[in-house]
Amino acid sequence: MKKTISVIGVPMDLGQGRRGVDMGPSAIRYAGLKERIQRLGYTVKDQGNINVPTAEAHDIDNDSLKYLPEVVQVSQDLSHKVAEVIAKDHFPIILGGDHSIAIGSIAGLATHHKNLGVIWFDAHADFNTSETSPSGNIHGMPLSCTVGIGHEDLTHINGYAKKVKNEHVVIVGARSVDPEERELLKQHGITCFTMHEIDKMGIAKVMEEAIRIAGEGTDGIHLSLDLDSIDPDMCPGVGTPVLGGVTYREGHLAMEMLYQSGKVVSCDLVEVNPILDEGNKTARTAVDLVCSLLGESVM
Known part of the structure; x- marks a missing residue:
């Protein structure tokens, strides 16, 4: 792990339908x-918040x-900020905000990491497009945008599409996937470990x-951690809770294993409402988990 952490807040609530997630960074x-x-020995530089327009000031x-x-x-602005801190050899932790922020964070990472891997810890696949989404909320589309699928304005942040190769993307913890979204995932060969696989395999x-x-074969792994991946008993404050999620202890083991891999280069923490x-x-659960990702352990 790099010894300097840059924290970037993105108080984004435009990507989803329930207000309040803009207060997540705070x-x-x-x-x-x-x-x-x-306390883990890192230097922490808080970069403040990316400016996000107020929903009431804009029409849909x-x-x-x-x-x-x-x-x-917002995605373009965040991309520039992430690229800036990566250029300083910092480890970025991006605080959402809804999960649409990952469009900008991964675009910024891709300016330096040309062959990035992504682990998407989420109750949802976030692989919808405007054609498949039941709601039109962009927080259900960031992963598809990242691999170049979707509206050109979203996929072409920084002027090009496909920031990540399909074969280097893994979803962990999914338990609520829309029918057409499921077909898109299969069509594009995205690896998805649902709660069924977690229950069965451990x-x-x-x-x-x-x-x-x-x-x-990648330059490193970006972790995009949606707190609704964790069961609502520990994470009730999310916009789209789904019963039967990853337990608190399973979440910690996952983070500890990511730290031990030595491959993680960045992290999103999203959907805290x-x-x-x-x-x-x-x-508090989000902070506990990210500390395990950064090497906190019992012994």
């Missing part, structure tokens, strides 16, 4: 992110791609496979 910071990471022009121009602008075997697929939370429990 909630995660309040849960002691900087102090906990510093396309119900199939809600707030498209605004999401594109989280250790799943993570061994995920790290192998995303890590072999303090309005729906219980005493900032979800943000």
